[in-house]
Amino acid sequence: DAGVIQSPRHEVTEMGQEVTLRCKPISGHNSLFWYRQTMMRGLELLIYFNNNVPIDDSGMPEDRFSAKMPNASFSTLKIQPSEPRDSAVYFCASSLWDIPYEQYFGPGTRLTVT
Amino acid sequence: TQLLEQSPQFLSIQEGENLTVYCNSSSVFSSLQWYRQEPGEGPVLLVTVVTGGEVKKLKRLTFQFGDARKDSSLHITAAQTGDTGLYLCAGDKTAGNKLTFGGGTRVLVKP
Numbered sequence: 001d002a003g004v005i006q007s008p009r010h011e012v013t014e015m016g017q018e019v020t021l022r023c024k025p026i027s028g029h030n031s032l033f034w035y036r037q038t039m040m041r042g043l044e045l046l047i048y049f050n051n052n053v054p055i056d057d058s059g060m061p062e063d064r065f066s067a068k069m070p071n072a073s074f075s076t077l078k079i080q081p082s083e084p085r086d087s088a089v090y091f092c093a094s095s096l097w098d099i100p101y102e103q104y105f106g107p108g109t110r111l112t113v114t
Numbered sequence: 115t116q117l118l119e120q121s122p123q124f125l126s127i128q129e130g131e132n133l134t135v136y137c138n139s140s141s142v143f144s145s146l147q148w149y150r151q152e153p154g155e156g157p158v159l160l161v162t163v164v165t166g167g168e169v170k171k172l173k174r175l176t177f178q179f180g181d182a183r184k185d186s187s188l189h190i191t192a193a194q195t196g197d198t199g200l201y202l203c204a205g206d207k208t209a210g211n212k213l214t215f216g217g218g219t220r221v222l223v224k225p
């Protein structure tokens with residue numbers, strides 16, 4: 001079975017540009033999570049969805065970040081405008097609603113903002 | 115300050131040696147997970163522990179959940195180079211979806 005799919009794997013952009021990261025969760029999973037990983041702060045939860053509905057976005061750094069899940073098989077994380085401090089690896093993870101603590105991670109998107 | 119503190123932050127050992135990684139908190143967790151992450155990849159779930167005092171074994175890896183469900187340890191026996199990676203513990207406080215991750219322990223097993 002396919003795991004969590006993320007695209008692109010690498011993104012290099014200039015400050016001020018819009019960045020869109022994409023995620024396809026594991027089929028049948030109904031919870032989806034967006035994380036950010038940096039050396040300084042480790043792995044941080046940004047937002048999570050249950051059944052396509054955003055439940056907790058308290059980890060979203062600021063209004064420049066937004067996330068959507070239009071259907072059960074697709075989610076996006078958008079940064080507009082991007083800043084150099086947004087450089088990090090962004091992970092998407094999914095899980096089953098009744099086993100929410102067992103999360104399966106995608107390979108990540110390495111974002112570099114220059 | 116991290117809710118989950120992992121120690122040590124970095125560990126370098128020779129192949130065949132044993133190692134233990136610790137994950138500590140002042141908070142009680144409903145469950146605790148251990149993940150391993152290799153360079154360029156996402157974390158991969160190794161185990162979930164739920165009951166205080168629980169011990170789980172996965173081949174050469176032994177995981178223990180503290181009696182009070184505030185801490186956990188991961189012990190690797192006869193480490194192999196394939197055990198190299200970043201080990202992350204994660205806790206679920208409210209039996210909900212939100213996991214809190216520790217800062218990680220980077221393990222290097224040298225041949």
